[in-house]
Amino acid sequence: MGNIQSAKFAVTVLVVILGAIIAKDLATGQFNLLIxxxxxxxxxxxxxxxxxxxxxxxxxxxxxxxxxxKEGLVAIKRAPQVLWMFLNITLVFIPTAAIFNKFSDKLLVDAGMEVYLLGFVFAGLAVISFFFSRSIGWMTSRIPRITFLYITGGLGVMCLFIVAFYRETLWILIGTMVLLQFIQAVRYPVYSQLANDIIPSNVRATTISLLSIIDSVCDLIVFSSVAGIAVFGFQELFLASAAIAFIGSVLPIKPVPKK
Structure with a gap:
């Protein structure tokens, strides 16, 4: 999964740089060309x-x-750790990626970065993510996968706290974005390996689809909750996001032998 995912980051490097060059003047014609x-x-x-x-x-x-x-539901019932592990991944991913990424360009501009440089920053993050994705096997050979999920979950909570209080300092913001990019790049492939070891192959696709429904429900709950808090400002928004990520990161994950 990490190797496949790295292909996306390789393409992103080129695309965001070209986009930044094309729209450097923020003119209507340039944005029409991008569209x-x-x-x-x-x-x-x-x-x-x-x-x-x-x-x-x-x-x-x-x-x-x-x-x-029905077989997919039975598979989840027999191995509830799959559900807990999925919620751990989802409740960390939503605030650290889905929410944060919606405001990352705004945060960079507020911290003093010129708009035309945004593409180069995101290209740099994509390059870093490419190497992170290609190194997942190396990292998990030294750190147990479940421990790895706990560590990255806690790191995500810490990053959101830092953004809440120090988002106007450009170098701190960029450093935090690098850490969040690392979290986004490595957690799902690690979860995929753990889930594949537990879910029977004959119902794996169905079980993953059922879990995706739960993911959509979590999206609705989290986004609607955070939307009511976001009106108070970025600090409240990211503190609430950190609280959600904390709940996800402490959900229990236990190794289940493959059957």
């Missing part, structure tokens, strides 16, 4: 999807789909 390029590349993506096919020995399930859903 047009977005439409073109989305069309290319659509064409590429048409060439994706199932391997011949997969995708042949012809049974009742509701039985698969």
């Amino acid at each position: 047009l390029l977005g439409v073109i590349f989305q069309s290319v993506q659509l064409i590429l999807i048409l060439f994706v096919k199932n391997p011949e020995n997969q995708g042949t399930y012809t049974g009742n789909p509701f039985n698969q859903i």
